[in-house]
Structures are given as C-alpha cells and as structure tokens.
Amino acid sequence: MPGPLDGVRVLEMAGLGATPFGVMLLADLGADVVRIDRPAKVAASTYEQARAAADPRKSVLDRGRRSVVVDLKAPDGIDLVLRLVESADVLVEGYRPGVMERLGLGPEPCMARNPRLVYGRLTGWGQEGPLAQRAGHDITYIAVAGALRNVAREGQTPLPPLSLVGDMGGGGMLLALGVVAALFESRSSGRGQVVDAAMVDGVSTLLAMYFGLLAQGRWRDEPGVNFGDTGAPYYDVYETADGGYLAVGPLEGQFYEEMLQRMGIDPLTAPSREDEAQWPVLREFLATRFAERTRDEWEKVFDGSDACVAPALSFTEAPTHPHLVARSTYVERDGLVQPAPSPRFSRTPSALPSPAPRRGEHADDALHDWGVPSVDTARWRESGALR
Numbered sequence: 001m002p003g004p005l006d007g008v009r010v011l012e013m014a015g016l017g018a019t020p021f022g023v024m025l026l027a028d029l030g031a032d033v034v035r036i037d038r039p040a041k042v043a044a045s046t047y048e049q050a051r052a053a054a055d056p057r058k059s060v061l062d063r064g065r066r067s068v069v070v071d072l073k074a075p076d077g078i079d080l081v082l083r084l085v086e087s088a089d090v091l092v093e094g095y096r097p098g099v100m101e102r103l104g105l106g107p108e109p110c111m112a113r114n115p116r117l118v119y120g121r122l123t124g125w126g127q128e129g130p131l132a133q134r135a136g137h138d139i140t141y142i143a144v145a146g147a148l149r150n151v152a153r154e155g156q157t158p159l160p161p162l163s164l165v166g167d168m169g170g171g172g173m174l175l176a177l178g179v180v181a182a183l184f185e186s187r188s189s190g191r192g193q194v195v196d197a198a199m200v201d202g203v204s205t206l207l208a209m210y211f212g213l214l215a216q217g218r219w220r221d222e223p224g225v226n227f228g229d230t231g232a233p234y235y236d237v238y239e240t241a242d243g244g245y246l247a248v249g250p251l252e253g254q255f256y257e258e259m260l261q262r263m264g265i266d267p268l269t270a271p272s273r274e275d276e277a278q279w280p281v282l283r284e285f286l287a288t289r290f291a292e293r294t295r296d297e298w299e300k301v302f303d304g305s306d307a308c309v310a311p312a313l314s315f316t317e318a319p320t321h322p323h324l325v326a327r328s329t330y331v332e333r334d335g336l337v338q339p340a341p342s343p344r345f346s347r348t349p350s351a352l353p354s355p356a357p358r359r360g361e362h363a364d365d366a367l368h369d370w371g372v373p374s375v376d377t378a379r380w381r382e383s384g385a386l387r
Contacts, residue, residue, distance in 0.1 A: 003030025003350035019094030021172030027064025028341035064353030066362030069387035076385035126198030138166035145203035154224030170202025233283035244295025245312035259307035
C-alpha cells in the first residue's frame with residue numbers, strides 16, 4: 001500500500017551515509033525517489049573502493065530508489081537534471097557548500113525552474129560559519145556539538161556511539177523532518193524553500209534534555225557521574241557468566257525494588273542507592289551478582305517484569321527477539337535482513353520499498369514516469385549526458 005508520502009517526487013543527488021539515510025526515510029514513507037548517480041570512476045579512498053565493490057542490492061540505506069546515471073560534465077548533463085527538477089517536489093543534496101552552485105544546480109536556478117521546489121541540503125557544519133568548508137565525519141561533528149565528550153565512563157576516554165548521533169539522528173533524520181515540514185508549508189503557500197540541515201545543529205537539538213537538566217542543577221557537566229550516563233550503578237551495563245551483557249536501567253524506585261526482588265536480594269540488605277558515596281560499593285555488589293548467571297538465565301528471571309533489565313543483543317541476535325518478531329520490526333527479503341519502515345500509520349501504512357538499485361538501472365522508466373519525452377531521453381543518450 002502507498003505510504004503517507006505517496007505521490008511526492010524526490011530527486012536525490014547521490015551521496016554517502018547521512019544523506020542516503022534521510023532519503024531512505026522519505027522512500028520508506030512512500031515517496032518516488034530518483035537518484036542521480038555519476039558515471040563510475042576510480043575511487044578516491046579505501047572506503048569508496050570497498051563501497052564500489054560491494055553488492056548494491058545489499059545496501060539497506062539505498063533501498064526505495066531508481067537510479068539514473070548522468071554525466072554532469074557532458075554538454076546536456078545539467079539540462080537533464082534541471083528537466084527532472086521541473087517535475088520534482090523535493091531535491092536533496094549532501095555536498096560541501098558551494099558545490100551545487102558551481103555545477104549550476106544551486107537553489108536559484110533550480111527554483112527558477114520550479115518555484116514550489118523544496119531544496120534539502122545536508123552538511124556536517126552547515127552552509128556558513130568558520131568550519132563550513134572543512135571536511136569532517138560523524139565523530140568530529142558530535143565532538144564539537146558537545147555529545148562525544150559525554151559518552152564516556154568517569155575518567156575514561158569517550159566512546160564514539162557508532163554513527164547514530166551525528167550522521168543518522170542529527171543529520172539524516174533532521175533532514176527528513178525538515179523536508180516534510182517544508183512540503184507541508186508549500187501546500188498552502190505554493191512556494192518552496194531551502195532546508196539547511198547541519199549535523200552540528202541536529203546533534204545540539206538531540207541534547208536539549210541535557211541542557212535543561214544542566215540548567216536545573218540536575219546534571220553535572222562531566223561524563224560518567226550522572227544518573228543516566230553510567231554514573232549511577234542502577235543505570236549501567238553488566239557482564240554475565242557467559243560473557244554476555246545486560247542493560248540495567250531501573251531509575252524509578254519501584255522498578256529498582258522489583259529488580260532486586262527478582263534477583264533474590266532483600267532491598268534492606270543491599271548498599272544504599274540514595275547515597276552517592278555508596279555507589280562504588282553498590283556497583284561491585286551488582287556486578288558480582290550478575291556474573292553468577294548467564295545472560296539467557298537472567299533474561300528468564302526478568303521476563304514479564306518491570307525491572308527494566310534487558311539483554312544487550314548483537315546485530316544478528318536482535319531480529320530474532322520475540323518482541324521484535326511479533327512487531328515485524330526487522331524483515332527479510334531476498335536473504336537481506338533489514339529494519340522495516342517506521343513509524344507506523346493506521347490509514348496509510350508504509351510498505352518495504354524496492355531493493356537498492358544498480359547504477360543506471362531505471363533510467364528509461366524513471367524519466368518516462370517523470371514526464372520526459374522519449375525523444376529527449378534518446379538525445380541525452382546520444383550526447384553522453386545519460387549513461
């Protein structure tokens with residue numbers, strides 16, 4: 001069934017990481033996405049070489065698109081893209097500031113062709129500022145925004161939280177939200193606009209709760225000493241007898257007591273959780289008890305309880321968890337396990353979109369569906385603009 005963005009056309013300038021994730025979210029919601037890929041060339045880095053050699057069908061981030069390969073250096077290459085812009089509702093790009101302008105595809109010429117166009121831009125540092133032209137990756141963006149320093153135990157080196165905070169949450173997800181908001185506004189105004197999504201901005205937004213806690217005096221500006229950053233022994237990860245791990249998080253008193261009771265511990269005999277001076281003793285106490293059984297044994301102990309204790313599962317284990325199986329949180333198609341589209345809608349449910357395309361796989365169909373006459377398609381192929 002079509003999702004809530006059924007009928008929305010998105011033109012994506014091919015990129016890496018965060019931008020494809022943001023566009024994947026739009027495709028998951030039912031948008032018709034056409035990606036402009038550039039002709040294959042020698043990869044500039046080991047990462048790009050590995051990506052080029054990988055099976056494109058197994059790239060979950062690239063699902064839900066059709067691919068058109070365009071040589072932007074060919075005489076008609078830019079005209080081809082601008083013709084697609086005329087039929088698009090959204091254009092998304094993730095290049096450094098100024099790149100699209102130098103190509104002749106910046107907001108001005110695109111919105112001159114299509115005044116209703118929502119022009120989504122995703123960068124790490126933003127479109128302006130002292131660092132705007134600097135290279136960077138998730139780890140550097142979250143470092144400057146204030147997140148990385150605080151993902152650490154007391155006295156230990158910060159640990160990068162995968163690419164979830166900068167690229168995906170602060171970047172791609174923020175981009176998707178901005179695009180949808182601008183689309184909503186354009187329906188009433190009849191005008192498009194530029195959406196400037198910067199990962200440093202998105203990460204700062206994700207930190208809103210902690211800045212509030214800091215202002216209220218409920219959070220100390222140092223890592224590993226607070227109730228939600230492993231400072232409290234009742235909000236931490238513990239190793240089990242078999243080398244597995246348990247996530248332990250009963251912040252509320254009643255949940256904490258239930259955890260102790262399930263473990264066979266009298267709350268009156270355990271070290272006080274209210275006295276921070278006793279936290280090291282309590283942590284050692286809990287660590288010793290959790291090390292007495294395997295992860296699966298503890299999972300059975302806490303099954304059906306509000307103790308807020310859960311097994312820390314691997315990528316391959318998570319899709320088999322009974323709760324996630326019941327909700328079809330992960331799905332499998334053609335042997336590829338992947339997350340199902342989210343969130344869920346009662347009236348316009350999203351369906352798992354098509355697999356990631358091979359480069360240029362859908363050029364003729366995509367151009368036809370977007371209203372491009374076959375004579376133009378033939379002309380662009382002859383000129384070398386369309387590969």
